[in-house]
Amino acid sequence: MIYLPHYWYRYGDQVHRSSMPSPLIWRHENPQNTRVDWGHKEKLLPTRGYPYDLIDQLISEIIEKYKDNDYAIVSEVYKYAPFEFQRKFLDVRKILHGRANAFNWDHESYQQVSEKIILNTLNSFPKKDFMQLSNSHELVYNFIQELQGQGKKTFRLIQKMCTSFWFLFCYHLRLHENARENIPNETVGHWYSELDIQNGRYRKIFADIILEAYEIFPDILKNDLIKDEYQWRISDRKEVKEIIDEFVGLFSDFNHSE
Numbered sequence: 001m002i003y004l005p006h007y008w009y010r011y012g013d014q015v016h017r018s019s020m021p022s023p024l025i026w027r028h029e030n031p032q033n034t035r036v037d038w039g040h041k042e043k044l045l046p047t048r049g050y051p052y053d054l055i056d057q058l059i060s061e062i063i064e065k066y067k068d069n070d071y072a073i074v075s076e077v078y079k080y081a082p083f084e085f086q087r088k089f090l091d092v093r094k095i096l097h098g099r100a101n102a103f104n105w106d107h108e109s110y111q112q113v114s115e116k117i118i119l120n121t122l123n124s125f126p127k128k129d130f131m132q133l134s135n136s137h138e139l140v141y142n143f144i145q146e147l148q149g150q151g152k153k154t155f156r157l158i159q160k161m162c163t164s165f166w167f168l169f170c171y172h173l174r175l176h177e178n179a180r181e182n183i184p185n186e187t188v189g190h191w192y193s194e195l196d197i198q199n200g201r202y203r204k205i206f207a208d209i210i211l212e213a214y215e216i217f218p219d220i221l222k223n224d225l226i227k228d229e230y231q232w233r234i235s236d237r238k239e240v241k242e243i244i245d246e247f248v249g250l251f252s253d254f255n256h257s258e
Contacts, residue, residue, distance in 0.1 A: 003182065004020075004181075004182065005020070005181070005182040005183050005184070006180070006181055006182070006183075007174040007179060007180035007181075007183055008081060008082065008086065008170075008174060008179040008180070009091035009170050009173065009174050010166070010167060010170045010175055011077065012074060012077050013077055013080070013081075014167065016182075016184075016187065017045075017184065018187075019182070019187070023038055023039040024036055024037070024038065024039065025037045025038070025039045074090070075090060078090055081181075082176070082178040082179050083126050083129070083173075083178075084124050084126075085121065085124045085125050085126055085169075086173075088120070088121040088124050089120070089121055089166060091117055092117060092118055092121050092162060092166075095114045095117060095118065095159070096146040107152065109153070111149075111155045112149065114155070115144065115148050115149070115155070115158065116160065117147075118144055118162055119141070119144055120147065122137065122140065122141050122144070122162075122174065125137050129176060130169070130172050130173075130176075132172065132195075132199070133168070133169060133172055136165065136168060136199075136202065136206065137165070139206060139225055139226070139229060140161055140162070140165045140206065142223055142225050142226055143158075143161055143206075143209075143210065143213070143220075143226060144158050144161065144162070146217075146219075146220050146222075146223050146226065147213060147217060147220065149214070150217050151216075153216050154213060154216055154217055157209055157212055157213050157216075160209055161206065161209050163203075164202060164205050164206060164209065165179055167202070168198065168199070168202040171191070171194070171195060171198045172195070172221060174191060175188065175191055175192065175195070204230075204236070205231065207229045207230065207232065207233030207236075208233065210226055210229055210230050210233070211230065211233060211234075214230060232245070
C-alpha cells in the first residue's frame with residue numbers, strides 16, 4: 001500500500017491524476033514523458049529537513065541508478081505487476097516497437113522468434129481473472145497462429161492485433177481489485193460504464209484487421225472462429241452503409257422539397 005490513488009494501465013503503474021492534489025500541473029504528457037509541477041506559490045513541502053531531504057535523496061538514487069538505462073526502471077516497476085501476463089508483455093512491447101536491431105538476426109529469424117514470444121505471452125493470459133475477454137483472447141491467439149511464418153506483411157498485422165488486444169485488456173485490468181488502490185468509487189463506476197463501448201469498439205478493430213489479413217492470406221478463413229468474425233464484420237459494414245445511404249437519401253429529398 002503506497003496510499004496514492006494508482007492503477008495499472010497501458011504503460012505501467014500510474015497515479016490517478018484527478019484524485020491528486022489540485023495544484024499539481026501535468027505537462028506534455030505522452031507514454032514516455034510526463035512533467036509534473038506544483039501550481040501554487042505555497043510550497044507543497046519545505047525545501048529542507050524531513051521529509052524533503054528523504055524524498056530528494058531517493059530521487060537522486062533513482063536517477064543515478066537508471067540514468068543510462070531508462071528501460072531498466074520500467075522492468076523494475078513491472079516486477080510488482082499483479083499478473084505474469086503483464087511482465088511477459090514487456091518483451092512483446094520491444095517487438096511491437098520494431099526493435100529488430102537489438103538482435104543480430106536476419107528479418108526472417110527475428111520474425112519467427114517474435115511470433116513464438118507473442119504466442120507464449122498470450123498463453124500466460126489470466127483467463128480466470130478476465131473471463132469477459134475469453135472470446136477476444138481466443139480470436140487473437142488463433143489469428144496469430146494462422147499467420148505464423150506468412151511473411152513481413154502479415155507480421156505487421158500480428159503486431160497490430162497484439163497491440164489492440166493489449167489496449168482492450170488494459171480497460172479491464174484497471175478494474176481488477178489487484179490492479180488498483182485508493183481509486184474513488186465514482187471513477188471505478190465510470191470505468192465500468194465504458195466497458196461495453198470499448199468491447200464493441202475493439203471487436204470491430206479486431207475484425208478490420210482480419211479483413212486486412214484476408215487480402216494477403218485468404219486461407220485464414222479456413223479457421224472457423226476467424227471466419228465467423230470476418231462474416232460478422234462484412235454484415236455489420238453493410239448494415240452501416242445501408243443506414244448511411246438511407247439518411248443521405250432522406251436529406252437529399254428534404255433539400256429537393258425546399
